[in-house]
Amino acid sequence: DQQVKQNSPSLSVQEGRISILNCDYTNSMFDYFLWYKKYPAEGPTFLISISSIKDKNEDGRFTVFLNKSAKHLSLHIVPSQPGDSAVYFCAALIGNAGKSTFGDGTTLTVKP
């Protein structure tokens, strides 16, 4: 059973508009969540994270929201730029073991 799910394989938005990427999880033991961004032929790079004791974390154009009761998190990108076009992975982990469970990714396309 997949513990971290990204139900939208792809998302297309216009430059300057908001991009919202969603992620759902099933394991209530997850206490830390991260978003990674991946360009073709490159490895994923860390984007933003949030602890389960918070419900929002903001870093420039990127904001992650966590709804623990719904076991749902989302990544908001405002305003979206063509350079944001990439695959975005949601990841969750428990404690300090370091092991992350990844979703299948959402491909974001930002059109000029």
Added chain:
Amino acid sequence: NAGVTQTPKFRVLKTGQSMTLLCAQDMNHEYMYWYRQDPGMGLRLIHYSVGEGTTAKGEVPDGYNVSRLKKQNFLLGLESAAPSQTSVYFCASSYPGQGAKQPQHFGDGTRLSIL
């Protein structure tokens, strides 16, 4: 800083052949990981290591072995390659955070095809 370096970047093998993928990191990270990514799927953990000389199984360990003889290197071995192991392999490393979770730093991947 090179970060995480994976060798080789591409490789084609025949069924039954063996090979070793090398991962090297220069960030003095304790934790290292090997993942595979298949088309349309996320990263699945094969094996990981929390320190020199220690390894542990991840989600999909069958058909793979690993070794962490030096802190900076993590090797992934395929003893008898099978077509089902055709994938992109990513290595990552991280520092065990003290009360704060540390993100993983990834290499650029090794594209492996088994014929």
